[in-house]
Amino acid sequence: MKIARFVATVGGVGHLRPAPGTWGSLVALPMAAVLHLIGGPWLLMIAIIAAFFEGLWATTQVTRWEDDHDPSHVVIDEVVGQWIALLPLSFGAWHVGASIFALWPGWIAAFILFRLFDIFKPGPVGWADRQHTPFGVMLDDVIAGVLAALSVMVLAALAHGVLGA
Template identity: 85%
Template structure:
């Protein structure tokens, strides 16, 4: 396995079946928790940016001679998108001085919402996916992650009474 394939498949996670995208999203959870514990939301944000560009490079390399623009084994895009979906939780825990694990309902919401947006591909998510380019592979999950992050933040606001009474 070459370096680009290791990055694109997140160390081979992309070869897990069934549903390699879901496995990619699942492996992103403990990685995000570790990043948050080590350096808070700022380290997670830096990791998102770095992984996006590494993923763009790796996806370009892995799909260069392939007919399939978005092979199932490429899951670095799911990791980036899932991390984006978790970003409001990381900032919320940091702001409140709470354990990232205390926000466990948000983790479930972030995972489920990201997977739904990634699978259903509404609006701009589908547009990015239809680009059939390495940037489209990465961007559809970035947008799905952003949609999920917005929903997570709204659900947290509802759950904590910010929008109530």
């Protein structure tokens, strides 16, 4: 149970207040940067998949005896969702041979958009959240991450295509 709690809270980050989900998303940023620097977008993708299944296991263990299906201290789901939101930046930097840090506006957009989708839970994000299962806990952040990633790609296309920046 200690390992599950460690994973679910991302080493205790989930116990930070206020807004533990935001802290979980923030800690995901340097983690994603390190993963990208070591192995590019491919390692980040592998980490997303591994963290999803590890998070599903940990969330199942941690919530097994709790009434709350999605306790605020469980933030591994935010890490997974935030990494998904950052994936277009990792692929973009890798594709053009740029430093991942040169895409800092995209990092800000990915962070803000993911948090907005995660907090407000539009459409499919809310549907996944209402499943009240460990899978739903993980899935709502995956969907929020995908929506944020798509939004980041649209913003990048507008900035680099339409605006010519």
